[in-house]
Amino acid sequence: MKITIADIARMANVSKATVSRVINNKPEGVSKETRENILRIIKESGFQPSMVARGLVTKKTKSIGLIITDIANSFYPLLVRGVEDYANKYGYSLFLCNSDNNPEKEKGYINAFIEKSVDGVILSSSMNETSFHYNILKSKNIPLVVLDRCVEGDQYDASVFFDNTKGAYIAANYLVNRGHKKIVFISGPKSLIISRHRLDGYCMALEEKNIEIDEDIIVEGDFQFDSGYNRIIELLDKGKEFTAIFACNDLMAIGAIMALKSRNIEVPKQVEIIGFDNVDISRYIEPQLSTVGQPAYEMGVEGAKQLIKLIEGKKISNKDIILKPNLVLRETTI
Amino acid sequence: MKITIADIARMANVSKATVSRVINNKPEGVSKETRENILRIIKESGFQPSMVARGLVTKKTKSIGLIITDIANSFYPLLVRGVEDYANKYGYSLFLCNSDNNPEKEKGYINAFIEKSVDGVILSSSMNETSFHYNILKSKNIPLVVLDRCVEGDQYDASVFFDNTKGAYIAANYLVNRGHKKIVFISGPKSLIISRHRLDGYCMALEEKNIEIDEDIIVEGDFQFDSGYNRIIELLDKGKEFTAIFACNDLMAIGAIMALKSRNIEVPKQVEIIGFDNVDISRYIEPQLSTVGQPAYEMGVEGAKQLIKLIEGKKISNKDIILKPNLVLRETTI
DNA sequence: TTGAAAGCGATACCAA
DNA sequence: TTGGTATCGCTTTCAA
Numbered sequence: 021m022k023i024t025i026a027d028i029a030r031m032a033n034v035s036k037a038t039v040s041r042v043i044n045n046k047p048e049g050v051s052k053e054t055r056e057n058i059l060r061i062i063k064e065s066g067f068q069p070s071m072v073a074r075g076l077v078t079k080k081t082k083s084i085g086l087i088i089t090d091i092a093n094s095f096y097p098l099l100v101r102g103v104e105d106y107a108n109k110y111g112y113s114l115f116l117c118n119s120d121n122n123p124e125k126e127k128g129y130i131n132a133f134i135e136k137s138v139d140g141v142i143l144s145s146s147m148n149e150t151s152f153h154y155n156i157l158k159s160k161n162i163p164l165v166v167l168d169r170c171v172e173g174d175q176y177d178a179s180v181f182f183d184n185t186k187g188a189y190i191a192a193n194y195l196v197n198r199g200h201k202k203i204v205f206i207s208g209p210k211s212l213i214i215s216r217h218r219l220d221g222y223c224m225a226l227e228e229k230n231i232e233i234d235e236d237i238i239v240e241g242d243f244q245f246d247s248g249y250n251r252i253i254e255l256l257d258k259g260k261e262f263t264a265i266f267a268c269n270d271l272m273a274i275g276a277i278m279a280l281k282s283r284n285i286e287v288p289k290q291v292e293i294i295g296f297d298n299v300d301i302s303r304y305i306e307p308q309l310s311t312v313g314q315p316a317y318e319m320g321v322e323g324a325k326q327l328i329k330l331i332e333g334k335k336i337s338n339k340d341i342i343l344k345p346n347l348v349l350r351e352t353t354i
Numbered sequence: 355m356k357i358t359i360a361d362i363a364r365m366a367n368v369s370k371a372t373v374s375r376v377i378n379n380k381p382e383g384v385s386k387e388t389r390e391n392i393l394r395i396i397k398e399s400g401f402q403p404s405m406v407a408r409g410l411v412t413k414k415t416k417s418i419g420l421i422i423t424d425i426a427n428s429f430y431p432l433l434v435r436g437v438e439d440y441a442n443k444y445g446y447s448l449f450l451c452n453s454d455n456n457p458e459k460e461k462g463y464i465n466a467f468i469e470k471s472v473d474g475v476i477l478s479s480s481m482n483e484t485s486f487h488y489n490i491l492k493s494k495n496i497p498l499v500v501l502d503r504c505v506e507g508d509q510y511d512a513s514v515f516f517d518n519t520k521g522a523y524i525a526a527n528y529l530v531n532r533g534h535k536k537i538v539f540i541s542g543p544k545s546l547i548i549s550r551h552r553l554d555g556y557c558m559a560l561e562e563k564n565i566e567i568d569e570d571i572i573v574e575g576d577f578q579f580d581s582g583y584n585r586i587i588e589l590l591d592k593g594k595e596f597t598a599i600f601a602c603n604d605l606m607a608i609g610a611i612m613a614l615k616s617r618n619i620e621v622p623k624q625v626e627i628i629g630f631d632n633v634d635i636s637r638y639i640e641p642q643l644s645t646v647g648q649p650a651y652e653m654g655v656e657g658a659k660q661l662i663k664l665i666e667g668k669k670i671s672n673k674d675i676i677l678k679p680n681l682v683l684r685e686t687t688i
Numbered sequence: 689t690t691g692a693a694a695g696c697g698a699t700a701c702c703a704a
Numbered sequence: 705t706t707g708g709t710a711t712c713g714c715t716t717t718c719a720a
Contacts, residue, residue, distance in 0.1 A: 022494060024713055035691040040715060051689060066493075071469045072409045073713030076696045081406060083449070083470065091438070092431045094634070101426050104452055113466055115417070116450040118438055132447055135405045136417065159400070160356060245638065274638050281640070300428070301635045304579065304608050306615075358697055369707040374699060385705060407697030410712045 085133040085141040102320020163330035178326040187345030188221025200264040248275025270295040293352040307351030419467035419475040436654020497664035512660040521679030522555030534598040582609025604629040627686040641685030
């Protein structure tokens with residue numbers, strides 16, 4: 021039998037209203053003695069107020085929804101950790117969902133969030149367009165923070181982005197400054213905005229030094245190990261020449277390393293490589309991967325911070341937070 | 355303005371009860387026309403029933419709580435994915451929490467789950483003892499499924515375990531059959547039950563072949579990369595002889611490989627190594643790590659399956675599911 | 689400082 | 705096939 025506020029009220033010989041004041045820490049409206057007495061009874065009885073009953077009247081559930089594409093994708097665990105840590109600190113629970121880049125699934129999750137009356141949602145969308153979600157959430161007064169991906173003119177209440185263009189730029193720039201002229205670019209799926217941004221950064225760095233952009237060594241992967249491996253094997257088989265590789269994520273970079281190794285090409289002596297993400301694995305492979313660090317944990321924290329401000333009606337100083345990349349030089353570069 | 359069941363009732367010229375019947379798909383009690391009419395109005399108005407109001411009366415929230423130690427720990431993402439996939443299929447949302455092996459944090463999360471009236475909880479506990487949680491959850495009628503870790507005599511409604519003893523046994527047995535007599539055992543924290551189980555498996559394999567157990571080469575790590583690295587360096591510095599290593603997780607095994615490499619000891623030619631977990635990384639390092647596969651995704655799925663059966667009052671055929679290990683032989687063994 | 693009562697948005701029982 | 709109404713556990717006026 022669950023024990024309710026009415027039970028506590030009866031046991032303490034007061035009204036429900038008084039008990040309510042106590043469990044909500046209302047400073048006034050209840051004498052010291054009654055408060056202490058009620059507190060004691062609550063403790064002894066192990067009473068815990070029901071958030072669902074409370075939620076029905078306050079319209080707050082102290083829970084937030086987070087949609088990512090796939091927690092098994094190495095970039096996300098830290099991001100999720102960042103969100104969870106911050107949310108927990110402020111008393112919020114986190115609903116976690118994996119969209120698998122499937123817009124239908126994503127919509128389903130947004131609907132579930134609405135039905136469950138989450139206080140806010142954080143979305144690392146698989147769609148390049150969040151206006152649809154924004155509008156439906158808006159109509160229910162649920163704030164939306166988008167992470168990581170987006171397009172100009174998109175709609176949301178706040179965002180945390182990573183400066184992808186700059187990230188690619190500093191990597192390519194490093195390579196260019198080392199004297200490389202033939203730098204393979206292994207892109208993510210071209211349909212993604214971030215892929216375009218990173219390509220921009222790559223091109224910027226080359227153009228700055230008047231290096232011709234060779235379309236033949238700009239190839240498309242899918243962020244998986246195998247695509248990095250295969251693209252490099254293909255280039256090698258076609259006899260394309262190159263002395264450096266910039267891959268749009270670490271997994272593809274590692275695939276590239278393996279491809280090179282299988283052809284007895286030495287890294288970094290013959291080919292230098294830089295990846296993107298700074299995933300855990302990159303420290304454990306050999307040679308250790310140089311990469312562009314994406315502060316995933318920080319992104320999670322900042323996202324949660326933005327969202328909770330929005331939920332609690334506080335002003336957010338800047339709607340769009342842009343996180344800076346950092347180049348982590350290890351052993352695949354000289 | 356949120357639209358409620360009362361609004362729909364008014365618009366359809368029926369009572370709330372009728373609308374309720376429709377949104378809950380009650381087969382009888384409403385004529386075809388009224389049903390269709392109500393459905394149409396619901397669609398047009400974009401009405402979505404509030405789970406919190408519903409939860410107040412039904413005592414079901416269609417959400418479950420999951421506590422793991424740390425999502426950033428490479429074993430968990432797949433586990434979580436398994437839970438989420440299965441839960442989602444049955445309409446449940448998942449609260450994710452990271453306990454960091456901190457019993458106080460764990461209790462805090464359990465309390466939050468109770469306040470939020472989750473329908474059930476899945477726990478991969480940091481404590482070797484779940485009775486405390488079990489009792490408090492029991493009193494609120496919330497089923498508990500424990501994963502991965504436990505001790506005999508512990509209390510829970512169902513469990514999914516991995517046969518750790520057998521896992522360690524098949525690894526050690528493989529090594530023993532290859533002729534090794536000096537096999538280093540890198541344990542996890544000794545305070546953990548799984549560490550003891552794995553040590554048991556290791557000892558069983560050696561004893562079966564009458565190989566003496568040398569306490570000097572049984573060392574304790576903390577599941578982190580560095581501990582694997584350091585323990586091996588220490589053994590090397592002490593001049594201990596060994597020809598194989600069995601590490602209680604992949605990260606420590608990889609640390610061991612790196613330690614060996616730093617001393618120019620060849621793997622697997624001079625020392626063979628087997629890890630535990632079959633984490634993603636193990637395929638990307640060189641040489642690729644041989645390891646004992648823990649079916650993390652399957653564990654998540656089975657856990658969710660057990661829990662949902664419990665929640666929905668279905669009989670569970672066996673309270674304790676034991677998942678079998680599989681030896682994944684790659685390049686650190688011959 | 690305290691209490692009585694209305695109301696949040698659904699479900700569910702009992703009548704009609 | 706329908707509707708009226710009590711109810712779930714809490715918050716929140718308003719009055720005492």
